[in-house]
Amino acid sequence: MSLLDQIFMGFNVAFQPLNLLFCFIGVLMGTLVGVLPGLGPVASISLLLPVTFHMDPVSAIIMLSGIYYGAMYGGSTTSILVNIPGEAASVVTCIDGYKMARQGRAGPALGISAFGSFIAATFSTIVLMFMAPPLAKMALRFGPPEYFSLMVLGLTLLTYLSSGPMSKALLMAGVGLFLGTIGVDSLTGTTRFTFDIPVLMDGVGLVPVVMGIFGVGEVLQNLELAIKRDIHVTKISHLLPTHQDWIQSKGAITRGTLIGFFLGILPGGGAIIASFASYAIEKRCSKTPEKFGTGMIAGVAGPEAANNSAAVGAFIPLLTLGIPPNAVMAILMGALMIHGIQPGPMLISQHPNLFWGVVISMYVGNAMLLVLNLPLIGLWVRVLRVPYTILFPLILLFCLIGSYTMKNNVSDIFVMIIFGVIGYLMRKYRYDAPPLVLALVLGTMMEESLRRSLLISGGSPFIFFQRPISAVIILGAIFMLGSSLIPGLRKKREKIEKIISEGEDNEKVGKIKSIG
Amino acid sequence: MPFFSGLLICGFAGLTFLYAFFNKSNRVEKIWATVQFRRLIFSVIMLVLYAILLESIGFIMDSFFLILLLCRYSGSQQWGKSILCAALSSIISYLLFEIFLKAQLPKGVLGF
Numbered sequence: 001m002s003l004l005d006q007i008f009m010g011f012n013v014a015f016q017p018l019n020l021l022f023c024f025i026g027v028l029m030g031t032l033v034g035v036l037p038g039l040g041p042v043a044s045i046s047l048l049l050p051v052t053f054h055m056d057p058v059s060a061i062i063m064l065s066g067i068y069y070g071a072m073y074g075g076s077t078t079s080i081l082v083n084i085p086g087e088a089a090s091v092v093t094c095i096d097g098y099k100m101a102r103q104g105r106a107g108p109a110l111g112i113s114a115f116g117s118f119i120a121a122t123f124s125t126i127v128l129m130f131m132a133p134p135l136a137k138m139a140l141r142f143g144p145p146e147y148f149s150l151m152v153l154g155l156t157l158l159t160y161l162s163s164g165p166m167s168k169a170l171l172m173a174g175v176g177l178f179l180g181t182i183g184v185d186s187l188t189g190t191t192r193f194t195f196d197i198p199v200l201m202d203g204v205g206l207v208p209v210v211m212g213i214f215g216v217g218e219v220l221q222n223l224e225l226a227i228k229r230d231i232h233v234t235k236i237s238h239l240l241p242t243h244q245d246w247i248q249s250k251g252a253i254t255r256g257t258l259i260g261f262f263l264g265i266l267p268g269g270g271a272i273i274a275s276f277a278s279y280a281i282e283k284r285c286s287k288t289p290e291k292f293g294t295g296m297i298a299g300v301a302g303p304e305a306a307n308n309s310a311a312v313g314a315f316i317p318l319l320t321l322g323i324p325p326n327a328v329m330a331i332l333m334g335a336l337m338i339h340g341i342q343p344g345p346m347l348i349s350q351h352p353n354l355f356w357g358v359v360i361s362m363y364v365g366n367a368m369l370l371v372l373n374l375p376l377i378g379l380w381v382r383v384l385r386v387p388y389t390i391l392f393p394l395i396l397l398f399c400l401i402g403s404y405t406m407k408n409n410v411s412d413i414f415v416m417i418i419f420g421v422i423g424y425l426m427r428k429y430r431y432d433a434p435p436l437v438l439a440l441v442l443g444t445m446m447e448e449s450l451r452r453s454l455l456i457s458g459g460s461p462f463i464f465f466q467r468p469i470s471a472v473i474i475l476g477a478i479f480m481l482g483s484s485l486i487p488g489l490r491k492k493r494e495k496i497e498k499i500i501s502e503g504e505d506n507e508k509v510g511k512i513k514s515i516g
Numbered sequence: 517m518p519f520f521s522g523l524l525i526c527g528f529a530g531l532t533f534l535y536a537f538f539n540k541s542n543r544v545e546k547i548w549a550t551v552q553f554r555r556l557i558f559s560v561i562m563l564v565l566y567a568i569l570l571e572s573i574g575f576i577m578d579s580f581f582l583i584l585l586l587c588r589y590s591g592s593q594q595w596g597k598s599i600l601c602a603a604l605s606s607i608i609s610y611l612l613f614e615i616f617l618k619a620q621l622p623k624g625v626l627g628f
Contacts (some may be wrong), residue, residue, distance in 0.1 A: 054617040109519040167531040174524030182520045192518060216563070222588060223559060224551040387589030393583045395606055396559070400566060400582075401609060405619040421560060428547050447517040 007129070010356030014364050019059050019357065026063035027365045030070020031372060034090070035078055035380045036391075041071040041436075042327050047395065049207055049335055050402035058354050059341035062361040064335055068328050069362065071122060073369045074273060076304050077380050078137055081106060085485070089271035089307040092279045096292065096299030103295050107238040108245050112297055113304040114373050115241065116249065120257040120305035121366045124312035129359050132348065136320040139345035142256020144452035147323075147465050149473035151446045154323055156477040157266060158437050169435045172426075176436040179204045180443020187451060199411035206334040208403045208416035209440060213433045215399040219392045220422060223240045234515040239374050241297070249301035252282050256305030264313025270326040271314075273308040276308035302438040312362060319355060325443070327434035330441040338406075347373065555590045562586055574624020575614070579606035 013019060034042040045067050052060035075090030080097035093113065093349040100109040142150075159169035182193045183203030194200040239250065259281060260274040282302040283292045292299050317325045336343050341351055348355045373380075403416040424431055448484030457463035465471045566582045580602045586604035613619040 050613070050619070051617060052535050054619060072620075114547075165532070167528045167533060167535065171525060171528035171532060174521050174528060177517065177521035178525060181521065220556055220559065387591075387593075389593055390587065390597075390601055393586035393591065393601070396563065396586065397579055397583060397605060397609060400563070401613055401619075401621070403619070404570070408620055410567055410570055413570070417560065417563050417567065420563070443517070443521075450517065482617075483612065 001129075003133070004421060006352060006356050007360070009352060010360035012310075013058060013353050013357030014062070014360035017102050018056075018392045019062050019361060020364065022055075022059040022063040022364050023066050023361045024368055026066020027070035027073075027368050029063075029371065030067040030072075031077075031369065031376075031380065032383060033067060034071035034074020034076075035097050035383055036386075041068050042210075042331065043218055043395075044071070045331050046207070046210040046214050047212075047233045047398045047402065049331065049338075050398070052335060053338065053405060057336070057341055057351075059356045060335060061332065061338065061354060061358050062365075064332055065301065065358055065362065066365045067365045068332075069308060069365065070369060071303075072308045073114065073117050073373055074380065076117070076300075076309075077110065077373070077377060080109045080300070081377075081381060085386075089275050090304075090462040091272075091308075092275045092303045093250045093300055095279070096294070096296045096489075099293065100297065100300065105295065105412060108297065110377060111239040111374065112241045112245055112249050112301045114370055116253045116256065116301040116305040117308040118366055118370045119253055120260060120309040120314050122363065123257050125266070125359060125362045125366070126310045128312055128362075131326045131360075132316055132355070135316065136345045136348045139321050142321075142345070142469070143467070144449040145454065145467050145470040146473065148446060148449035148453055149320075149464055149470040150321065150323055151449065151475070153473050153477040153480075154317075154325060155435065155439055155442065156480045157378065158438055159432075160483075162482050168430070169432050172431055173439040175185055176439025177446070179209070179436075180440050181447065185478070186232035186444065186448065199409065199415065202407075204415065204440070205406060206331070206437075206441060207338075207406045208412045209419050210331055210334070210437060211399040211402050212419025212421075213415040213423030213426065213437070215395060216242060216420025216462035217427055219395050220420065221427045223392065231390060236273040239377075241515035245297050248297050251285070252278075252302035253305045254472040255281055255285070256302035259310045260306030260309030261312055261313040264310030266325065269327075274306040274310035275303035278302040280484050315358075317387070319358075320345060322347070322445075327437045330434075330438050333441055334447050337345070523554045559586060560604050562590075570624075572624055574626055575621035576606050576610050577624060577626065579609065 014023070029044065030041065033041060045064050048064065048067065055063075057337045072089055076093050076097065079093040080101050083094050083098040094470065097109045100106065131187040155173050159166055170216065180203070182200055184191055186203060191201065198493065218367065256274075256278040259278050260271070263274040263277060264270060279292075279299060279302060282296075282298050283289045284297070286292065288296075314325050314329050318329045318333055322333070323341065324333045326419055333343050341347065341354065399420075400413055401417060403412045404410065406412055423433060426436075453463050454461070457466075463470075464474045529604050562582055562585055566578055570578050582602075583605050584602035587593040587601050588595060591598075593601070610621065614621050
């Protein structure tokens with residue numbers, strides 16, 4: 001089947017009424033999640049996971065993907081209007097976006113953020129479409145050592161880029177790997193760490209763990225503070241950016257798109273890092289860097305393009321290599337596996353309707369977002385008025401239903417509650433959850449790759465250094481670990497960590513300041 | 517793999533302990549100072565009770581009481597609002613999961 005035929009097939013799948021509906025629901029939910037502080041895309045995708053259990057897998061992935069890239073759009077609205085990032089990737093948008101709003105230019109800021117996001121996401125989708133099939137073909141040549149090295153690199157990068165001390169992130173990765181070993185050993189059939197508890201025979205499920213840590217954990221953390229939102233929003237007019245705005249933003253959008261895309265592909269990278277990197281580069285490229293932070297439109301256009309581009313780029317390693325580059329993709333991978341689909345190099349050839357349907361739905365979804373976001377800004381701001389005291393019991397109920405309906409087993413609810421309390425404590429003591437989730441998802445695959453590699457080499461661990469691709473990847477991971485000890489790089493990393501954690505605190509407390 | 521992950525956990529737990537030991541800030545006191553333990557503990561107990569009672573009293577009843585009590589006592593909403601929220605959310609979620617998505621939610625002794 002030629003590429004053109006496959007694209008037509010994608011259009012055929014994406015334009016089926018049911019898939020259009022799920023795409024719409026996905027981007028709508030995503031925007032809502034992006035708007036609401038204290039409910040990130042990871043938590044909301046895991047909350048909506050149970051809804052997809054009984055759906056067609058293509059529709060399910062279309063909807064879950066829509067939530068992810070929709071959240072990137074929604075996050076910018078509250079960043080610009082009320083200085084509260086709806087999710088962490090929009091933290092940097094507050095800096096210039098909110099200043100623009102204070103100067104009475106909220107409309108152009110929102111407009112350029114929506115158009116920049118649309119351009120970036122469309123570009124990334126086109127690249128994804130052309131890049132994924134050859135990459136998947138290349139990945140077919142990967143053996144167990146290459147896969148193992150790639151997973152090690154992914155985990156190392158994620159821990160390197162996570163907030164807080166790297167030792168804590170690596171500790172979390174270790175815990176995730178350990179949790180992945182619980183249950184029946186896939187090679188020998190022996191049970192490990194089950195202590196004769198029936199629910200542990202199948203291993204610790206991804207859904208209860210994710211729902212516990214991201215859903216219940218987040219609710220418990222928000223509950224400890226009495227959140228009161230007081231919103232005063234300025235009148236928004238002239239959403240369309242002027243010719244001058246476009247001239248000032250076009251370079252930022254182009255650079256943001258490219259940076260975001262490559263950081264999105266990188267295992268461990270993602271939308272948050274992409275938006276920060278884009279802002280730093282815009283400041284460096286600008287002839288007037290001192291004006292950044294006072295309401296520069298390039299400071300809004302670049303990061304917003306970057307986070308949307310990264311959100312699409314992140315699909316490449318998942319769909320071609322079967323390796324999720326971040327926590328959201330780890331959950332999507334879990335969703336695919338629940339539906340009996342193994343992500344990896346064979347996915348495009350075995351399930352072309354899924355791959356092309358999801359890719360084309362991204363075009364459709366991004367167009368829907370552009371249409372949805374601009375006229376509905378007033379509605380999104382009103383959504384912020386929904387009291388958290390009504391929202392949190394509903395989130396908890398969804399978590400409970402999700403854990404139960406996975407296997408119709410009450411024990412999974414107990415697992416979720418336990419991980420909810422653990423997740424809450426992790427937040428309190430600043431232990432990052434994404435390395436744990438990624439390690440839990442990758443654990444079984446990593447173990448199989450490691451064992452197979454050692455079988456090939458007759459027990460010699462040097463196999464990872466003897467095969468060129470594997471050697472390059474594993475040396476990259478070692479370099480990454482080593483570089484965290486270099487004082488200069490360490491200071492830079494700590495600086496980024498500080499900004500991200502300040503932004504996250506701002507997001508969680510939900511203190512909404514007035515405009516004007 | 518269990519050995520290596522155990523090694524990772526031990527190694528980095530030790531590092532984290534040393535980091536905390538030599539860090540002189542009083543962070544532990546600060547992070548627990550403003551916490552409203554009553555709401556937290558109540559919510560966790562409600563979740564545990566929900567799990568225990570789910571199969572005996574059924575999804576709708578169990579969910580109704582969970583939302584009602586959480587809204588009323590953890591969320592400090594008025595009784596009327598709490599009852600409305602509990603009734604709507606338990607019925608809508610039942611319709612969504614049981615009827616629309618064909619999930620099998622527990623019926624309980626009352627048969628719904």
